[in-house]
Amino acid sequence: MQNTIISPSILSADFACLGEEIRRIDDAGADWIHVDVMDGHFVPNLTIGPNVIKALRTHTKKPFDVHLMISPVDAFIEAYVDAGADLITVHAEAGPHLHRTLQLIRSLGVKAGVALNPATPWQVVEPVIHDIDLILVMSVNPGFGGQKFIPGQLDKIAALRGLIDGCGADVVLEVDGGVNADTAGDVLAAGATALVAGTAVFTGGPSAYASNIAGLRAALSSADAAD
Numbered sequence: 001m002q003n004t005i006i007s008p009s010i011l012s013a014d015f016a017c018l019g020e021e022i023r024r025i026d027d028a029g030a031d032w033i034h035v036d037v038m039d040g041h042f043v044p045n046l047t048i049g050p051n052v053i054k055a056l057r058t059h060t061k062k063p064f065d066v067h068l069m070i071s072p073v074d075a076f077i078e079a080y081v082d083a084g085a086d087l088i089t090v091h092a093e094a095g096p097h098l099h100r101t102l103q104l105i106r107s108l109g110v111k112a113g114v115a116l117n118p119a120t121p122w123q124v125v126e127p128v129i130h131d132i133d134l135i136l137v138m139s140v141n142p143g144f145g146g147q148k149f150i151p152g153q154l155d156k157i158a159a160l161r162g163l164i165d166g167c168g169a170d171v172v173l174e175v176d177g178g179v180n181a182d183t184a185g186d187v188l189a190a191g192a193t194a195l196v197a198g199t200a201v202f203t204g205g206p207s208a209y210a211s212n213i214a215g216l217r218a219a220l221s222s223a224d225a226a227d
Contacts, residue, residue: 004220005172005194006213007032007065011047011145012198018052019059025201028209029217032065032087034176034196037080039070042094043143050076050083057084065196067115067176069142070094074101081108089113089136092124102131113174117142118150122159129169134194135160139187140177145198149178154190161191181215185223 008030013021022033035053040046053064066085070076073094080088088105092114095101105112113134114125118141125135137157140147157175164171175187176196184195201212 003193004188004217005031005174006201006216007034007174007194007196008201008209008213009034009036009145009176009196009198011036012202014202019056021202021206022056022059024206024209025213026060026062028201029213030062030201032063032194033060034065034067034198035085037066037068037070038143042071042091043069045143050079053080053083053085063087065089065174067113067136068094069115072096074104077101077104078108081105081110085110087111087113087134089115089134091115091117091142092120093117098124099128099131102128106131113172115142115176116156118153122156122163125160126163129163129167129171132169132171134172134174135164136174136176136196137192138177139175139179139183142177147178149180149183151186153177154186157187157190157192164191179216181219184216184219188220188223 008025038045038047063086065087067089071094073090102112111133114132115136117138139149139153172194173192174194175192179195179197180200
């Protein structure tokens with residue numbers, strides 16, 4: 001458990017002072033910074049572009065975990081890498097050739113991830129399991145923060161844990177959507193190794209960020225001890 005990555009999603013941060021918010025969650029104990037990029041086409045929302053990420057990059061040395069919810073995706077990957085992304089995650093449906101997209105990401109010197117929507121079967125990553133560094137299980141439908149965790153995704157997480165372990169792949173298994181102190185233990189038990197948390201981290205304002213992250217880690221500790 002102690003190695004579980006906590007990656008706060010800045011989608012829930014105060015957009016009026018994003019740089020300061022990133023410094024705050026860095027100081028509060030975040031391992032990564034999760035950046036949700038939405039295009040209003042692949043998902044029903046618009047967020048930030050590469051210029052914003054470039055501006056934010058100077059505020060922390062923590063890895064930028066950039067989740068591209070855009071389609072078609074290939075033409076935009078290089079811009080996000082140049083902006084400072086350390087890991088680029090794309091959706092399995094966001095381009096016609098997933099393997100080619102993953103090759104492109106890795107050729108630019110960053111890690112590559114694949115995101116699976118709630119209705120996307122886990123088996124789609126099996127043919128490319130040795131070409132990825134991260135699998136992101138969406139435990140809500142992507143587009144907006146603050147949604148409730150979909151319990152049925154626990155079976156998907158467990159199946160992916162079996163796939164990763166069964167083939168000896170070095171892949172982070174990340175979960176995003178409705179992750180909080182109440183759901184973190186179940187997600188960990190199913191096999192996740194990284195948690196994206198937005199509302200659970202940013203609720204209560206800056207004075208609560210450290211205690212919110214500590215609360216997630218405490219929930220993980222309790223779940224780990226119970227196994």
